[in-house]
Amino acid sequence: xxxxKNIAVSDSGFVFxxxxxxxxxxxxxxxxxxxxxxxxxxxxxxxxxxxxxxEVSASAYDKSFIDFVxxxxxxxxxxxxx
Amino acid sequence: xxxxxxxERPVIKKVQTGMTNKFGTRTEFDPITHxxxxxVKELIEKHGSPLYVxxxxxxxxxxxxxxxxFSTRYPKVQMAWSYKTNYLDAVCRVFHQEGxxxxxxxxxEYDKALANGISGEHIIFxxxxxxxxxxxxxxxxxxxxxxxxxxxxYSIIEIANELNITARVAIRINMDTGIFPQWTRFGFxxxxxxxWEVINRIMLQEKLELIxxxxxxxxxxxxxxxxxxxxSKLANLAASVEKKFGHNVKYIDLGGGxxxxxxxxxxxxxxxxxCPSFDEYAEAITSALVRxxxxxxxxxxxxxxxxxxxxxxxxxxxxxxxxxxxMPDGKRSMIxxxxxxxxxxxxxxxxxxxxxxxxxxxTEDTIIYGPLCMNIDIIREHITLPPLKRGDHVVISRIxxxxxxxxxxxxxxxxxIVMIDMDGKAHVIRENxxxxxxxQNERIPEHLTDINKK
Ligand SMILES: Cc1ncc(COP(=O)(O)O)c(C=O)c1O
Numbered sequence: 001x002x003x004x005k006n007i008a009v010s011d012s013g014f015v016f017x018x019x020x021x022x023x024x025x026x027x028x029x030x031x032x033x034x035x036x037x038x039x040x041x042x043x044x045x046x047x048x049x050x051x052x053x054x055e056v057s058a059s060a061y062d063k064s065f066i067d068f069v070x071x072x073x074x075x076x077x078x079x080x081x082x
Numbered sequence: 083x084x085x086x087x088x089x090e091r092p093v094i095k096k097v098q099t100g101m102t103n104k105f106g107t108r109t110e111f112d113p114i115t116h117x118x119x120x121x122v123k124e125l126i127e128k129h130g131s132p133l134y135v136x137x138x139x140x141x142x143x144x145x146x147x148x149x150x151x152f153s154t155r156y157p158k159v160q161m162a163w164s165y166k167t168n169y170l171d172a173v174c175r176v177f178h179q180e181g182x183x184x185x186x187x188x189x190x191e192y193d194k195a196l197a198n199g200i201s202g203e204h205i206i207f208x209x210x211x212x213x214x215x216x217x218x219x220x221x222x223x224x225x226x227x228x229x230x231x232x233x234x235x236y237s238i239i240e241i242a243n244e245l246n247i248t249a250r251v252a253i254r255i256n257m258d259t260g261i262f263p264q265w266t267r268f269g270f271x272x273x274x275x276x277x278w279e280v281i282n283r284i285m286l287q288e289k290l291e292l293i294x295x296x297x298x299x300x301x302x303x304x305x306x307x308x309x310x311x312x313x314s315k316l317a318n319l320a321a322s323v324e325k326k327f328g329h330n331v332k333y334i335d336l337g338g339g340x341x342x343x344x345x346x347x348x349x350x351x352x353x354x355x356x357c358p359s360f361d362e363y364a365e366a367i368t369s370a371l372v373r374x375x376x377x378x379x380x381x382x383x384x385x386x387x388x389x390x391x392x393x394x395x396x397x398x399x400x401x402x403x404x405x406x407x408x409m410p411d412g413k414r415s416m417i418x419x420x421x422x423x424x425x426x427x428x429x430x431x432x433x434x435x436x437x438x439x440x441x442x443x444x445t446e447d448t449i450i451y452g453p454l455c456m457n458i459d460i461i462r463e464h465i466t467l468p469p470l471k472r473g474d475h476v477v478i479s480r481i482x483x484x485x486x487x488x489x490x491x492x493x494x495x496x497x498x499i500v501m502i503d504m505d506g507k508a509h510v511i512r513e514n515x516x517x518x519x520x521x522q523n524e525r526i527p528e529h530l531t532d533i534n535k536k
Contacts, residue, residue, distance in 0.1 A: 022096060022097075023096075023097045024094050024095060024096050025094070025095050025444065026092070026093065026094050026095075027090055027442050027444035028090070028442065029089065029090055029091070029092040029093075030092035030094050032092075033092050034094075052086075053086060053087060054086055054087050054088070054089035055086040055087065055088060056089035060089070060471060061089070063406075064092055064471075065092070067406065067408050068091070068092040068093070068094065070408045071094050071408070071412060072094065074408075074411075074412035075094065075096065075412070077094075
């Protein structure tokens with residue numbers, strides 16, 4: 001799974017999807033994860049980084065990541081490499 | 083190792099352009115961490131979640147505001163606390179200390195008022211259901227009996243004659259005040275002359291004293307005008323009684339019904355913006371009475387049975403997040419431990435629900451479900467909330483009216499209720515239920531004692 005190539009993410013957490021014309025806002029952790037995804041990091045690497053940086057348990061992180069990815073899918077911001 | 087940063091669930095939210103936010107107001111974005119200076123977290127740690135909290139300070143200040151609005155405009159004003167709205171003894175006693183009489187609608191409520199130290203003469207007995215035993219007690223104790231129907235009138239006549247005690251009675255009167263719905267099922271109709279006819283029958287009875295006239299035009303009345311209409315109609319009747327019988331009723335009771343600041347479901351504007359103030363209600367009622375045909379020296383006492391507007395703001399229910407879920411359509415849902423069985427007013431109101439801890443400004447449209455395994459258990463269909471995680475707390479505000487009396491022991495045991503006193507001290511005023519609370523009234527037939535035997 002990766003973020004679609006043409007999606008623009010600003011540092012302040014603003015996301016623009018040129019295909020649909022929709023824009024989105026992200027909170028801090030959201031920006032960080034989306035940027036890591038865009039940089040091509042694997043899920044496990046992202047998890048490792050976040051757990052190191054933030055005060056959060058692995059299970060709490062996992063739950064929130066599943067939910068976050070579900071939203072990215074729902075907004076059609078991700079694609080799956082074949 | 084350096085300290086780690088505070089984690090907040092990652093959130094992405096679509097930017098809605100050109101649309102006003104219909105899901106809530108900015109105030110819901112400030113956390114409520116304390117109630118009357120007591121930390122919410124501490125209350126939950128000590129007394130569990132969910133937890134009802136009542137603010138004595140808010141009860142007293144709201145009462146004083148209402149009383150001031152009327153007493154500065156009219157010479158004789160008396161409040162009667164509407165027991166059904168919240169009949170926890172501690173709550174009733176705060177109102178009684180402030181000077182309220184009691185307004186009850188059943189034998190059970192009547193006895194509760196007596197047990198709270200209210201004398202019979204200061205109990206207003208309303209409602210369609212007063213059995214013979216209750217009427218006998220109320221007549222003996224000189225209570226103010228508000229007659230709802232002819233069957234009751236004739237029961238009272240019989241009992242009063244038998245006891246040879248004069249019953250102090252008023253009649254409940256329904257009428258057109260320009261609002262819909264008209265609550266015509268209670269009392270006698272003004273507009274078709276029925277109320278006047280009943281008054282005439284009462285005046286002929288030796289053992290009945292017509293002491294007052296009563297109307298309760300409905301609840302959550304969002305305009306002051308209908309109260310002016312109701313007050314004039316009752317004053318007209320009082321003036322007619324004065325003229326025909328030379329008798330002056332001692333009081334006019336306009337019931338309850340003032341809107342609380344809650345927001346009705348589907349309302350576009352918040353209740354804090356749309357509800358009349360106490361001053362507006364007071365102006366409408368008192369000016370109608372003062373302008374009426376009643377002679378100034380005989381102006382009756384004005385009684386109010388205000389319920390929700392006096393207690394809603396003083397009540398809170400604290401809850402905790404059980405889970406977050408993503409619906410198949412992408413909508414976020416959150417399950418909390420407060421269900422409609424403890425917050426049945428969520429069927430009418432869009433209750434204000436606020437996180438009890440700080441959070442970032444990122445929010446999502448959310449549906450809030452209660453914990454019951456029942457499809458109807460929805461606390462808010464749309465609300466804008468920041469990310470909350472399992473175990474976080476929420477504060478639901480303005481729930482003091484009706485929830486602590488119409489709650490249901492259903493699926494879960496009912497939680498504790500605490501009152502925070504004027505000095506910020508929390509007192510348990512009703513213990514949480516236990517399995518035994520439920521079981522103690524159950525009886526098991528002999529043949530079912532052993533479940534291994536058939
Ligand atoms: C006779 C009577 N008085 C007073 C009240 C209190 O009404 P509210 O809570 O709308 O002020 C009620 C409530 O239904 C009532 O029936």
